[in-house]
Amino acid sequence: MGLGSGLNYRGYGIQDLAKNCIFEEVMYLLLFKKLPNADELKSIRKRVVSMRWLPQNLMKALELIPEKANAMDVMRTISSLLGIIEPEGPNNDQINISIRLMSVFGPALIYWYHFSKSGLRINTETDPNDTIAENFLKLYHNTDKVDPLRVKTMDISLILYAEHDFNASTFAARCTVSTMSDFYSGITTAIGTLRGPLHGGANEAAMRLLDPIKSVEESNEVIEAKWRNK
Numbered sequence: 001m002g003l004g005s006g007l008n009y010r011g012y013g014i015q016d017l018a019k020n021c022i023f024e025e026v027m028y029l030l031l032f033k034k035l036p037n038a039d040e041l042k043s044i045r046k047r048v049v050s051m052r053w054l055p056q057n058l059m060k061a062l063e064l065i066p067e068k069a070n071a072m073d074v075m076r077t078i079s080s081l082l083g084i085i086e087p088e089g090p091n092n093d094q095i096n097i098s099i100r101l102m103s104v105f106g107p108a109l110i111y112w113y114h115f116s117k118s119g120l121r122i123n124t125e126t127d128p129n130d131t132i133a134e135n136f137l138k139l140y141h142n143t144d145k146v147d148p149l150r151v152k153t154m155d156i157s158l159i160l161y162a163e164h165d166f167n168a169s170t171f172a173a174r175c176t177v178s179t180m181s182d183f184y185s186g187i188t189t190a191i192g193t194l195r196g197p198l199h200g201g202a203n204e205a206a207m208r209l210l211d212p213i214k215s216v217e218e219s220n221e222v223i224e225a226k227w228r229n230k
Contacts, residue, residue, distance in 0.1 A: 010034075014160065022131050023158040024048060027102060030162060031095055044099075049128050051103035052135065054111060055085050059121070062108060067116035071109060072195035076188055078108045083184025094183045101187060106136040114142070133158065169194040 008014060010029055017026050021035075028036040028044050036044060054062075061081055065074055079101065086092060086100070107124035114120040126138045133154035137146040173190035177183070194200035209226070213219045 009162065018156045018159045021155075021159065023133060023155050023162075024131060026159045026162055027099075031098060045131065046128075047099060048103045048132060049130070051100045052107050052124055054104065054108055054124055055082075057085055058082065058108060059111060062112040063115050065112055065116065069112075069116075070195065071113075072191060072200065074109055074112050075105060076191040076195070078105060079184055079188045079191060083182060083188070088182045088184065097183050102132065106132060107139060110136065110139040113140070131155070168196070168199045 009017060009026060010033055012029065012035070017029075024045050025036055025041060028034075028040060058078065058081055061077065062074070065077065082101070082104070086097075088094070088097060111122055111124060114122050120142075122139060122142065124135075124139060126135045126144075130138065131151070133151050134146060137150055137154060138144065169190040172193040173186040176189040177186040197205070209222070210219075213222055
């Protein structure tokens with residue numbers, strides 16, 4: 001893999017990683033400072049699958065969250081509650097917590113989504129060969145099969161969003177952990193900061209703009225109209 005220009009993760013160009021990798025490979029790179037070989041990738045994927053399960057107390061809490069809750073509030077709650085259920089310690093270090101959160105955030109969020117919408121208690125365990133992207137999309141659409149293009153799009157999105165070196169949310173997380181607080185508190189702080197409309201919330205506004213657009217021609221019209229009304 002050649003080095004891309006511009007932003008990079010540990011020396012690897014983000015464009016190269018997005019084109020050639022699944023998210024688990026980039027997760028491994030960020031956590032262990034190297035891209036995984038075949039055996040290491042197989043091992044990390046197996047570890048992710050084993051960490052998708054939802055504790056009963058977490059499911060009960062998710063069922064109490066109203067349908068109109070902001071998804072970022074749900075994510076913040078997942079992190080905070082897991083910090084109580086599965087606290088950081090000698091047998092649960094920061095690497096393990098990182099993998100656990102990346103494995104469980106999607107299933108937990110989608111569990112809340114379906115239960116709040118229809119009262120459905122989904123089984124968050126999909127095919128053991130499923131990646132994080134495949135698991136999320138299967139759970140969201142409540143199906144056994146997903147379009148490979150959607151999976152690749154999800155992988156690229158996860159890889160690109162991993163670039164949060166030193167912006168508002170990661171700065172807030174660093175402030176929290178600099179007080180010797182626990183790992184979960186840092187992540188919870190980061191999610192709370194990311195929720196703001198001037199940070200991660202800006203993506204929601206962008207999606208509301210893009211969602212109705214059905215063609216390139218229509219997109220130009222929408223952008224021009226927004227620019228005229230600015």
